[in-house]
Amino acid sequence: LRKNVEDFTGPRERSDLGFVTFDITADILNRKNGLQSFRNKITLIIFDWNVKQLFLYLSAEYSTKNNALNQVVLWDKIMLRGDNPRLSLKDMKSKYFFFDDGNGLKGNRNITLTLSWNVVPNAGILPLVTGSGHVSVPFPDTYETTKSY
Amino acid sequence: AAVVAMLSLDFLDDVRRMNKRDRPPSSPQLYYQVLNFGMIVSSALMIWKGLMVVTGSESPIVVVLSGSMEPAFHRGDLLFLTNRIEDPIRVGEIVVFRIEGREIPIVHRVLKIHEKQNGDIKFLTKGDNNAVDDRGLYKQGQHWLEKKDVVGRARGFVPYIGIVTILMNDYPKFKYAVLFLLGLFVLVHRE
Numbered sequence: 001l002r003k004n005v006e007d008f009t010g011p012r013e014r015s016d017l018g019f020v021t022f023d024i025t026a027d028i029l030n031r032k033n034g035l036q037s038f039r040n041k042i043t044l045i046i047f048d049w050n051v052k053q054l055f056l057y058l059s060a061e062y063s064t065k066n067n068a069l070n071q072v073v074l075w076d077k078i079m080l081r082g083d084n085p086r087l088s089l090k091d092m093k094s095k096y097f098f099f100d101d102g103n104g105l106k107g108n109r110n111i112t113l114t115l116s117w118n119v120v121p122n123a124g125i126l127p128l129v130t131g132s133g134h135v136s137v138p139f140p141d142t143y144e145t146t147k148s149y
Numbered sequence: 150a151a152v153v154a155m156l157s158l159d160f161l162d163d164v165r166r167m168n169k170r171d172r173p174p175s176s177p178q179l180y181y182q183v184l185n186f187g188m189i190v191s192s193a194l195m196i197w198k199g200l201m202v203v204t205g206s207e208s209p210i211v212v213v214l215s216g217s218m219e220p221a222f223h224r225g226d227l228l229f230l231t232n233r234i235e236d237p238i239r240v241g242e243i244v245v246f247r248i249e250g251r252e253i254p255i256v257h258r259v260l261k262i263h264e265k266q267n268g269d270i271k272f273l274t275k276g277d278n279n280a281v282d283d284r285g286l287y288k289q290g291q292h293w294l295e296k297k298d299v300v301g302r303a304r305g306f307v308p309y310i311g312i313v314t315i316l317m318n319d320y321p322k323f324k325y326a327v328l329f330l331l332g333l334f335v336l337v338h339r340e
Contacts, residue, residue, distance in 0.1 A: 053220060055221065055241075055258075055277065059241065066265075067263040067264055068264055068266040069262070070262065070263050070264070071239060071240040071261065071262045072240070072260075072261045073240050073241070073260045073261065076277075078220065078277065080220065096260065099261075101263040101271075116241050118258075120221045121306075122308070123306065123307050123308055125304060125305045126303055126305055128239075128241055
């Protein structure tokens with residue numbers, strides 16, 4: 001799993017709004033294919049007979065003065081059994097506005113992006129799994145005034 | 150609760166059939182019938198209340214009523230919830246919540262959370278199948294949900310089975326028919 005990000009912030013009203021672009025490359029395996037070799041931080045997800053779909057989401061987690069813990073989902077995707085298991089998304093913009101509750105993004109050096117997924121079975125337990133491997137993103141100290149989004 | 154009642158009915162009937170006690174005919178038989186029926190109802194209630202305690206949720210089993218979480222859940226699917234205080238609310242989780250003043254619980258996914266040091270948390274939800282988040286559904290002026298609005302977190306599910314409760318709600322005649330048949334079944338079985 002590899003994520004490369006560029007970022008800049010822009011203020012709206014009284015809350016910080018962050019813009020993040022990212023790449024995601026993931027190999028999602030089918031049990032029939034057997035094992036494949038790991039590369040750095042590739043995570044293994046298995047589609048078996050009881051998995052109806054995977055709900056994948058990229059979330060940003062960070063701390064601010066106002067709030068000890070913040071989590072924001074930037075992007076999500078539903079992957080049904082039978083869909084192409086190779087994810088190769090480049091230069092994606094976040095699907096949801098990355099608003100902070102306040103001004104905690106400016107100068108925040110430690111925003112962690114993690115990829116997680118919810119396994120939806122045909123029937124049974126609904127586990128939430130977090131991928132191992134995450135990327136830390138620092139936001140700059142100044143606001144951008146041009147809105148090139 | 151109706152589902153649990155039906156299940157306990159079957160189970161308890163088998164247990165009783167295995168006790169080959171000699172029952173005296175006629176009048177005491179009606180007394181036993183009534184007692185047995187009462188036991189079935191109270192067993193169902195005990196199981197339901199027990200589930201409420203174990204899961205920490207006031208409504209440990211709910212039926213999905215709308216298509217806003219498709220393709221994961223469809224109308225009629227049954228969800229099993231827990232609502233333990235030790236489990237923190239995190240993004241990606243499927244929560245069942247109630248909006249203040251509304252009776253019907255909603256099943257959606259957590260999109261954003263902002264949690265303070267002392268544990269106070271406010272969060273935003275969105276249905277997988279909806280284009281926008283749930284702010285439009287919340288009360289006038291309400292921008293976030295809080296722990297008190299949560300009925301439970303979805304931990305497991307079984308498809309289709311809840312369709313019976315939806316049918317019973319939408320078609321009252323069907324509900325009376327089911328209750329009538331249930332009553333008939335219990336009475337006939339005793340003989």
